[in-house]
Amino acid sequence: MDYTIVLTAAAGQGVETIETLLSKAFKNSNFFVFSDKEYMSRVRGGVNSTTIRISSKENKGYKQFANFLFLFTKQALEHSKDRISKDTVIFGEEDFVTNQYSSQFFAIDFLKTAKSLGSAVYANTVAFGFISALFGINTDIAHNAIKNHFANTDVAQKNIDACNEGYKLFKDSPYIKIKPKVEQITPKKYALLSGSQAIAFGALSANAKFLSFYPMSPSTDVAIFLAHQMDKFDIVVEQFEDEIASVNAAIGAWFGGTRAFVTTSGGGYALMEEGVSLAAMSETPLVVHLAQRPAPATGLPTRTSQSDLNLVLYSSHGDFPRAIFSPRNLEDAFFVTQKAFDIADKYQCVSYILTDQFFMSMIYNVDTSRLEFIEPQNYIIQTPTDYKRYEFTTTGVSKRGIPGFGSGIVVANGNEHDEYGDITEDEELTKLMLEKRMQKLNGIKSEALEPIYIGPETLKNLVVCYGSLYENTKEALGLLDRNDTGLLSYSQLYPLNDKGLDYLTKAQNLIFVEQNFSGQFAQLIWREYGIKTNRLINKYTGRQFFVEELKELLQNALEVK
Amino acid sequence: MSKLGEFEPQRPDSFDVSWCPGCGNFPLRDALALAFKKLELKPTDIAIVSGIGQAAKIVHYINTHGFHTLHGRAIPIATALKAANPDLVVIAEGGDGDMYSEGGNHFLHGIRRNSNITVIIHNNQIYGLTKGQGSPTTIIGQHTTTQPFGVFEEPLNAVALAITLNASFVARGYVGNVGHTTKILVQAITHKGFSIVELFQPCVSFNKVNTYQWYSEHTYIMQNHNPKDKNQALQKALENDPLPLGIFYINEKIPFEENLICYKQDKAPLFKRTVQTDKIKRFIQDDF
Numbered sequence: 122m123d124y125t126i127v128l129t130a131a132a133g134q135g136v137e138t139i140e141t142l143l144s145k146a147f148k149n150s151n152f153f154v155f156s157d158k159e160y161m162s163r164v165r166g167g168v169n170s171t172t173i174r175i176s177s178k179e180n181k182g183y184k185q186f187a188n189f190l191f192l193f194t195k196q197a198l199e200h201s202k203d204r205i206s207k208d209t210v211i212f213g214e215e216d217f218v219t220n221q222y223s224s225q226f227f228a229i230d231f232l233k234t235a236k237s238l239g240s241a242v243y244a245n246t247v248a249f250g251f252i253s254a255l256f257g258i259n260t261d262i263a264h265n266a267i268k269n270h271f272a273n274t275d276v277a278q279k280n281i282d283a284c285n286e287g288y289k290l291f292k293d294s295p296y297i298k299i300k301p302k303v304e305q306i307t308p309k310k311y312a313l314l315s316g317s318q319a320i321a322f323g324a325l326s327a328n329a330k331f332l333s334f335y336p337m338s339p340s341t342d343v344a345i346f347l348a349h350q351m352d353k354f355d356i357v358v359e360q361f362e363d364e365i366a367s368v369n370a371a372i373g374a375w376f377g378g379t380r381a382f383v384t385t386s387g388g389g390y391a392l393m394e395e396g397v398s399l400a401a402m403s404e405t406p407l408v409v410h411l412a413q414r415p416a417p418a419t420g421l422p423t424r425t426s427q428s429d430l431n432l433v434l435y436s437s438h439g440d441f442p443r444a445i446f447s448p449r450n451l452e453d454a455f456f457v458t459q460k461a462f463d464i465a466d467k468y469q470c471v472s473y474i475l476t477d478q479f480f481m482s483m484i485y486n487v488d489t490s491r492l493e494f495i496e497p498q499n500y501i502i503q504t505p506t507d508y509k510r511y512e513f514t515t516t517g518v519s520k521r522g523i524p525g526f527g528s529g530i531v532v533a534n535g536n537e538h539d540e541y542g543d544i545t546e547d548e549e550l551t552k553l554m555l556e557k558r559m560q561k562l563n564g565i566k567s568e569a570l571e572p573i574y575i576g577p578e579t580l581k582n583l584v585v586c587y588g589s590l591y592e593n594t595k596e597a598l599g600l601l602d603r604n605d606t607g608l609l610s611y612s613q614l615y616p617l618n619d620k621g622l623d624y625l626t627k628a629q630n631l632i633f634v635e636q637n638f639s640g641q642f643a644q645l646i647w648r649e650y651g652i653k654t655n656r657l658i659n660k661y662t663g664r665q666f667f668v669e670e671l672k673e674l675l676q677n678a679l680e681v682k
Numbered sequence: 683m684s685k686l687g688e689f690e691p692q693r694p695d696s697f698d699v700s701w702c703p704g705c706g707n708f709p710l711r712d713a714l715a716l717a718f719k720k721l722e723l724k725p726t727d728i729a730i731v732s733g734i735g736q737a738a739k740i741v742h743y744i745n746t747h748g749f750h751t752l753h754g755r756a757i758p759i760a761t762a763l764k765a766a767n768p769d770l771v772v773i774a775e776g777g778d779g780d781m782y783s784e785g786g787n788h789f790l791h792g793i794r795r796n797s798n799i800t801v802i803i804h805n806n807q808i809y810g811l812t813k814g815q816g817s818p819t820t821i822i823g824q825h826t827t828t829q830p831f832g833v834f835e836e837p838l839n840a841v842a843l844a845i846t847l848n849a850s851f852v853a854r855g856y857v858g859n860v861g862h863t864t865k866i867l868v869q870a871i872t873h874k875g876f877s878i879v880e881l882f883q884p885c886v887s888f889n890k891v892n893t894y895q896w897y898s899e900h901t902y903i904m905q906n907h908n909p910k911d912k913n914q915a916l917q918k919a920l921e922n923d924p925l926p927l928g929i930f931y932i933n934e935k936i937p938f939e940e941n942l943i944c945y946k947q948d949k950a951p952l953f954k955r956t957v958q959t960d961k962i963k964r965f966i967q968d969d970f
Contacts, residue, residue, distance in 0.1 A: 312970035322966060328957035330944070331762060353965065355944045355955050357765055362791035366758035369751070373731070373759035376749055377766025378953030399752050489967055497957050523953065524729040524747035524763070525770045530691075532741060533749045535734075543695035543742045544750070 122152075122177040122304035125184040126252065129201040130193030133165040135245035138270070140171045140484075142249045145266040147175050148313050148486050150258050151305040155181050155485040159664055162338065162422040168200040175256070177304040181450055181485055182596035185667030188301070189255070191248065192217045193231075210299060227296055234286050243283035250287020255296070257303055260288060311486035316476060316589075317342035319451040319487070320410055323458025324382055325354055328497040329408070331374035331381035332358045333367040335389060338422045339478035340412035343384040364389040368396030368407070375406045376533060378501050378523035380462055382408035387416045387429045394437045397471055401441035403533040404511065404519070404558065406465035406472075409433070410458075413477040415663045424663025425478035427588060428637035433473045434615055434645065440555065442468065442562035445615040446570070447475040447588035451483065452491050457570070457612055459495040464568065466500045468561045469521060475614070477636070479665040480589040504529030509540040513553065517560030562616060569618035576607020582679055583628030585654075586635070587611040587642050590666065594634050597671035606679060614642065617649055625652050632656045632678050634671065688725060689715040691745040699743050701736060706806060706883030706894075709857040711744055714802070716860070717867035718746075723771060731760040733776035733785060736811045737804035737883075740775055754784025761797040761938065767951040768939045771871060772799040779809050782818040782838050789840070793849045793876055798937035800870045800877040803840065806885035807892045814888035824891050840880055842919035845912065845931045850875030852915070852931040856882040856897050862927065869929060875937045882925075904928040 126143075130136040140156055147154040152175045160169035174184055186206040192198055192213030205211065207225070211218060215228045231251070235243035246267070253263045264281050271277040291297065314322070321343050324332070334344045348358040357374075361367040367383050374381035385393065390411050400407035413429045415421040433445055444464045448454035454476070461472035504522035508529025512519045519540075522531045532542030537554060539545045575595060576583075582605060586594045591610045598608050609624050611617075625631065625646065633643040633654045638661045643654040658674045660666050666674075701707045718728060728746035732738035734753035741748025747770075751759050760774035774792075781789055781803045792801065808826065809815040815828040818838040825832055844852045851873040855863040863881060870877035882897050904926045908914055915931035939945055944952065 310967060312966045314966075314970055318970075322962060325962050326957065326959060328955075330952045330955065331766065333758075333762065351943045354958055354961065355948075355952065357942050357944060357952070359765075359795075361758060362787050365755065366788055366791065369755040369758040370762035372751075373749075373762030374766045374952075376759065377763040377770070377951075379766035381762070381766075395752060396755065399755070403749070403751070489963075492966070494959055494963075496959075501953070523767075525726065525767050525951075526953070528726065530693075530725060530745060531729075531747045532693075535751050539695050541693040541695065542748070542750075543693055544739070545695055 122175070122302055123180055124175050124188045124301055125186065126173045126175070126189045126191070127170055127187035127201055127204045128173070128191045128193065129168060129170040129197035131166050131196070132161060132163050132169055134193050135242070136169065136171050136193065139245045139249050139252070140173065142246070142266045142270060143173055143252060144313055144484055145269065146253055146258050146263050147173070147256070148311060149262045149266070151308050153177065153179050153306045153486050154313065155483070157183055157479060157483045157665070160423050168194065168196045170201055170204070177306050179306070180596070181592040182668040183479070183593055183665055185669040198222070229290065229296070231287070234290060235283060238279070238283055238286060243280065246280045246283035247287040247290065250284035251291050253284070254288040254291035255299065256301055260285070310489045312489050313484060314451050314487045315342070316451060316454065316480040316483045318346055319448070319454035320458050320474065320476065321346045323455040324462070325350070325356065326455070326494055327380060327459040327462035329380045329382055329462060330356050331371065331379050332356065332384065333361050333370035333374070333381065334384045335361055335364045335367050337386045337389040339414055339481045340384045340386045340389070340410065342481055343410060364392035365396060368393035368409075369399070371407055372396060372400050372403075372405050376523065378526065380466065380497070382410060384410040384412070386412050386414050387432055388419065390429070390432060390436070398437035398439055398441070399535045400471050401437065401439065401443075401558070402535045402537075404469040405533060406469050408461050408465050408472045408474070410474045410476065412481050413475065415661070421663040423478060425665050426637060426661065426663060427477060427590070427635055428641065428661070430475065430614060430641040430645065433475060441470070441558055442565055443471045443473065443615065444565050444613070445473045445475060446613050447611070448480070449573075449588065449591035449610055449612050451485065451487050453612055454480070456493045456495070460570065463495060463498065464565060467498070468518060468565050470561060470565065475588060477589055483589070501526065503527040504531060510542045511538060511540045511554065511557070513540060513557055516564055517557045518564065566616035569616050570613035571618045572609050572611040572621040574607055574609050574624055577604050580607040580624070580628055581605040582630040582632060583607050583609055583624055584632045584634060584675065585609045585611070585625070585642070585646070586633070587614055590634055590636065593666055593668050593671055596668045597675055600668070600672045601676055601679070603679065611642070614645065622650060625650060630655050632658060632675070634658045634666070636660055636665065685712045686715045686744065687719065689718055689745045691743065696742050700739060702887045704886040705736070706857045706885065707737060707740065707804060709860050710804060710863070710881055710883050711740060713857060713860045713863040713867055715744065716864040717871060720864065720868050721871060728771045728773065729763060730773045730775055731756045731763060732774070733780035734811070735777040735780050735809070737775060737777040738780060754780055754788065756780070757785060757788040757792040757801065760799045761792065761795060764797050764799050765939055765942065766953055768798070768945065769951055773802060773871070774799055775802045775804065777810070777817070778803060778805040778807060778819045779817045782840055790847065793844055793847045793878070795938050796850055796876045796935060798874055798876070798939055800867070800879060803878070803880045804883045805880050806883050806889055808885050808889040810885045810888055821891060839919065840878070841930055842916060844878050845916050845919050848933055849878055849931065850933050850935055850937075851877035851929070853878065853929040854880045854882070854925070854927050856901050856927055858894055858897055862903060866929060873932070875935060901925045901927050
């Protein structure tokens with residue numbers, strides 16, 4: 122079983138509610154649910170779409186063609202035309218489609234039913250009931266999803282009534298002949314998590330106790346989620362006056378011995394750069410979560426992109442070590458976030474977690490047994506008297522003391538400094554201190570995460586991607602079923618783990634898949650290894666590659682002799 | 683130097699003080715060390731977070747924990763440090779350019795956030811480290827290296843501004859009077875909340891207008907002033923010549939850290955708290 126439902130509506134029509142209710146109901150009915158959305162940067166109107174894929178196995182790819190397309194406004198058809206195949210069943214009000222689609226169209230008026238219940242606001246819950254009926258969801262499960270969603274019992278009851286009307290609408294109609302083949306997944310301890318929640322839980326599990334931020338799409342959901350957990354977990358979530366204050370606050374918290382991070386997007390990070398350089402010079406750990414969106418300037422606030430790799434790679438003035446991570450999927454995000462904290466703390470450096478809008482909005486059942494917890498290590502020492510914050514060591518890492526723990530005095534400095542942290546302009550010390558800081562890069566590299574390779578032992582073609590493109594690329598390649606092609610997927614972009622080099626050098630034909638114009642990761646591979654890519658498959662429309670789209674592009678690229 | 687006692691640092695690079703002879707930062711440092719002594723604080727109890735400028739170099743010339751950071755950014759760093767460890771006495775320091783120009787936004791929002799820290803502004807009405815440019819508090823008409831035909835921008839009245847923002851503690855002193863400055867600093871550090879202390883501090887090299895003599899002639903210590911009276915405080919703050927000194931305004935309110943849920947029950951500083959893995963696991967399994 123593998124069905125894709127696309128819901129297309131105007132902002133403010135409540136499609137998010139259907140997404141939440143359906144995901145929960147499908148999950149509780151033992152289906153595997155994957156959903157994501159693309160939406161406009163507006164509060165009302167426009168056209169947005171949500172994609173929900175339900176399967177009897179763990180399908181985490183973003184599918185283009187809908188089995189069921191629900192249109193909630195007249196503009197929806199035009200918006201979602203590229204989601205329609207000859208097999209797509211389309212639902213919507215009588216005049217929502219053109220004649221071209223009449224053979225695959227079923228007229229349905231959720232709004233009329235909602236109005237008969239007293240208010241147009243119930244239209245989305247009627248739709249929820251209808252879709253639940255289509256997939257044979259047990260009404261108790263559907264009702265429970267509603268009860269969990271609406272805190273007010275009166276409101277919940279009215280929505281249950283609306284949901285029941287949706288069930289009736291399905292059963293008393295010609296739609297009843299549409300029968301999806303329903304097949305459940307083996308039940309496991311699944312948790313329905315989003316990209317932003319995976320990052321947030323990773324941070325909590327890394328013992329992060331301070332999050333400073335300034336709101337910026339698409340990164341804010343991490344802060345919203347954690348702000349709501351302040352009464353359950355020991356964490357301070359504070360909205361600062363700007364990104365400059367946010368990053369400096371995170372540095373202040375780390376200086377005080379507390380693991381901290383910021384969540385932002387490209388433009389916000391641009392403002393943080395100076396602070397990052399302070400973290401680097403003062404050797405204060407720092408973790409930056411950056412959810413990418415198309416840029417420059419305001420770009421497309423609610424769209425997706427992978428164009429900020431160069432920003433984090435080259436950002437801030439001066440030479441200093443850093444680590445850049447980009448999670449493949451939710452399980453990986455949970456792990457990688459913890460890893461980013463560990464590296465930042467251990468090497469007193471800046472760690473980045475690079476995600477994107479597509480990743481932030483992604484929701485699916487996570488097998489909780491596959492959530493990997495890294496026990497947070499303590500890297501803070503109780504200072505002795507005559508403590509030297511920047512003592513020279515062979516690894517470049519000095520023991521990190523904090524104010525108020527031990528008998529030593531801790532002096533940190535954004536100016537070049539001596540071992541005690543006092544300002545120096547001594548030529549020899551300047552050289553040694555810079556070398557000390559850069560020395561840490563060797564340690565960071567020695568722990569770099571290995572890329573994942575999927576494919577035959579001997580290969581002709583190698584497809585390379587990073588971050589959230591993993592699942593889609595993997596599925597697209599799987600559909601091509603070629604025995605001469607492998608996939609190399611990175612979740613740590615800098616410094617690179619050289620194990621990937623084996624595959625990069627073996628391949629005759631190197632293809633990079635990226636969501637940016639210039640192939641920033643391909644450029645990084647070239648910079649690090651001198652290996653040039655043969656082909657760049659890239660998309661920079663602010664929309665994520667679909668599985669089918671990638672399959673076609675890869676097929677063309679692979680046939681090129 | 684002898685006035686500093688245990689607050690005199692013994693580190694090799696802390697002896698070579700880069701303040702000019704006669705700099706107002708010297709008596710300011712004396713007053714600060716005296717205030718620490720009066721409060722019976724140990725060097726390890728205190729963390730000074732400073733920005734950039736001659737004033738900000740103080741962390742190297744006084745024996746406490748220190749973080750010499752970036753221009754304008756001392757306040758957010760000090761705020762988070764205090765939130766991470768409320769047991770520390772946290773002081774943010776910088777000059778007039780540091781706190782009012784580059785860090786102006788943090789100054790405003792620091793007042794709103796009301797972290798229990800003391801903010802000391804070394805106000806010499808000029809840029810010293812970069813040698814003589816006009817600052818946000820330079821007087822109209824003063825000729826500087828970068829305003830050679832005279833400053834025409836309105837100087838910032840930070841004391842009045844802070845009072846209108848309902849700041850928790852607002853004071854001004856003049857380092858020519860170490861005793862009075864010490865008294866203000868003792869109260870500011872003791873006060874629970876965001877305590878702003880603006881200290882007039884002559885720059886002997888680059889400000890030939892606002893000299894020791896000028897400050898002596900153009901300032902006076904307020905008598906019989908009620909700092910709990912906001913209108914009176916504002917009225918005093920708006921006086922231009924002579925400039926009043928003393929504690930203008932005290933507004934008792936809950937500091938930032940005490941508003942944080944994590945400190946409502948448990949007073950242990952955040953850095954001492956361990957990861958809540960079991961709770962996280964349960965939460966994910968039961969609620970998602």
